[in-house]
Amino acid sequence: MTVRTRFAPSPTGYLHIGGARTALYCWLESRHRGGEFILRIEDTDRERSTDAAVQAILDGMRWLDLGHDEGPYYQTLRMERYRQVAEDLVRAGKAYYAYETKEELEAMRSQQMAANVKPRYNGAYRDRAEPLRDDPNRVIRFKNPTAGSVVFNDKVKGRIEWSNEELDDLVIFRSDGFPTYNFAVVVDDIDMKITDVIRGDDHVNNTPRQINIYNALGAAAPAFAHLPMILGPDGQKLSKRHGAVSVMQYRDDGFLPHAVLNYLVRLGWSHGDQEIFSRREMIDLFDVADVNVSAARFDVEKLSWLNQQYLKNDDPAELVPHFLWHLDAAGYDVASGPAPADVIVALRDRARTLKEMAEKAAVWYGPIREWDDAAVAKHLKSATAVPALKAVHARLAAVAEWNVENVHKAIEAAAAAIGEGMGKVAQPLRVAMTGTQVSPSIDHTVFLAGQSRAVARVEEALKRIGE
């Protein structure tokens, strides 16, 4: 049987980091086992579902490059199917119509809460064989078994047993003609031949009742794997305040999609001491059964470190499109400056994100906007600054082929000419190039400026000193 997993978000917001990890694990499990990955949009909550959210989820999946083999299916397009299955269940005596008002149910609940018992529907209509009648409160409830227990072997949590006495007759079909979540998922997962349900562990509580529905429908239950949740840095549930932001926010913040994936795959799963995983390795090594049972905190520091690992080790050419996105976002005139790939090489040891890299690249895509007074005072006003700059000016102007090596030689020669070490030339030059005393290695810093701009900036600096 072909392994089929599915990611089934409800479109009530963007794709957040937790959803992204669930999607990743579903995707990996299907890829690892040579199966298929299905995307399903659970949009039966008409109040909260929006088209914009559907689009946001699709965008997030595309950015992460988690392609699906089927779908997206939309539950709202399957309404007839749910109705039909629910009515079949009533006809088979496995479900029944009930007519309580929401107020009556609410009263029942609060009474039970007050009596310190778990609130459950009392099954008033269960055996009444109430005829079908028009009523604004008419719902269909599932006849949950009253005895025995449901046992399932969760692939991450292990064996879980649930007494049927804890369960009540849940509504499977609402009075407004929409199916409820617990019913629609089961119908969908059966129809879509899902073999492995991988989802957040906030669903373990739903699993026993869903298994009962599978049984009533005469279908075999799939394998279940419930993923622990991702917590914020403070150990609290992820909220908008600290990280439950859209995965697209991570793009905006300068992270590479693969770094995010790598971070996510290691959050709750591991393969020995390995930290870096290529897509291929993830697919080959991942097994949902190896996922950890407990919740993990989200740590941007480690994500940043991983991101820099990719910045440092990936082929710069492959990073260019991502970097261009940030250069554009920063509003630079890219054509006026150095080749982005060269900038990446110069900055990849110094930036953890593409955004940071773009910020540091500003001096090569436009004029120096700000002069650091301390830098000027220390390195431009020093005794050796003027001779150093003059010496390097002549040699830079004379470079025949403008590349990092030749720039380096020119600077070395200038230092030798005035009988000083590299530092005495590099620091004033650095300030002349950037207005600051911090930048990549001096040869790259000068090279990236381009020959005419580099020479002009040395002249500008000399003028600034008053020479």
Added chain:
RNA sequence: GCUCCCUUCGUCUAGUGGCCCAGGACACCGCCCUCUCAAGGCGGGAACACGAGUUCGAACCUCGUAGGGAGCGCCA
């Protein structure tokens, strides 16, 4: 309240009865390298929630306690 789940360095984790007075990674600190800042190299501090039990032997098995989380909807 009830039911279910969870608990190894600050964080992510390795560990499935002896290889563990617990290993790796991020972060932190120190040293080295050095044209600045990084990156890199080397080194350091830092954890088995607690208590019983089983066993020759327990981070690993059992029970209890404490702490944390989730669910208990005509939301998903």
